[in-house]
Amino acid sequence: MHRPQQTWCTPFGSGSPKVLGAGSCLADDLCIVLQHSTNAFFAVGRPPRQKANMLGLVKALKQSMTSLVLNQSRLYAVLLSITTLLGCANRNEMYASPPDELIQQVSALLPLAEEYVLSNEKEALENGIPLNSYQLVIARKIGLKNPEKVRIYYVNQLPFPSDPTLAALAMKTGYGSPKTAYTFGYGVWILSSAKGDQVVVAHEFVHVRQAEEMGLSEQIKQYLMQLFIYGYDQAPMEIEAYSEEKKYF
Numbered sequence: 001m002h003r004p005q006q007t008w009c010t011p012f013g014s015g016s017p018k019v020l021g022a023g024s025c026l027a028d029d030l031c032i033v034l035q036h037s038t039n040a041f042f043a044v045g046r047p048p049r050q051k052a053n054m055l056g057l058v059k060a061l062k063q064s065m066t067s068l069v070l071n072q073s074r075l076y077a078v079l080l081s082i083t084t085l086l087g088c089a090n091r092n093e094m095y096a097s098p099p100d101e102l103i104q105q106v107s108a109l110l111p112l113a114e115e116y117v118l119s120n121e122k123e124a125l126e127n128g129i130p131l132n133s134y135q136l137v138i139a140r141k142i143g144l145k146n147p148e149k150v151r152i153y154y155v156n157q158l159p160f161p162s163d164p165t166l167a168a169l170a171m172k173t174g175y176g177s178p179k180t181a182y183t184f185g186y187g188v189w190i191l192s193s194a195k196g197d198q199v200v201v202a203h204e205f206v207h208v209r210q211a212e213e214m215g216l217s218e219q220i221k222q223y224l225m226q227l228f229i230y231g232y233d234q235a236p237m238e239i240e241a242y243s244e245e246k247k248y249f
Ligand SMILES: [Zn+2]
Pocket: 203, 207, 237, 238, 241
């Protein structure tokens, strides 16, 4: 199966690679292209000023990409075994008592997912607006403990994980399919085109309540687990939000 190649870039002299689309590297970046079909690595980009440095960087990047490829392979293997083998009842059983492999996969992704959620929450809290009086009433009906902490951040484009393993999970499970809103803690991102749609707001408030009830870290962990086991559409936290979103109007 052909998969598109990905390009890893790192600013010259720094150790941590970032993932960019092919052709997006800056001239001074050292870039390495990973060909998924062959797992081959190619160093590309501008010739470095010091060869020794380049060799060190290539080595570091290769190691980090190899672990990335292994992580993604594990992700696909875990998802495949869950999606092909399980019926609904078995999914509930698995969620009640997840296998070690799944716990390991979720634990490995958790720091990245937390970082993603916290940075998106921060951005919404800094740039978003407090609830209006109508939204405050809805928030209280839904049972939010601290509706005054919520900020709604209207944007033209919703965020998407840049980490390739998180991105792969989002796409495979339906989390990354087109949406009108995402909630990160008290930060609610909503597409500007959905402004005024109070059902969307109510749906997202259910996610705020879930985080308040569980604690944000636990919500992230459980949400990841649910994405693996149920996929986005059938995730219990989503079913709860969809079932409540119209209840208060
Ligand atoms: Zn939702």
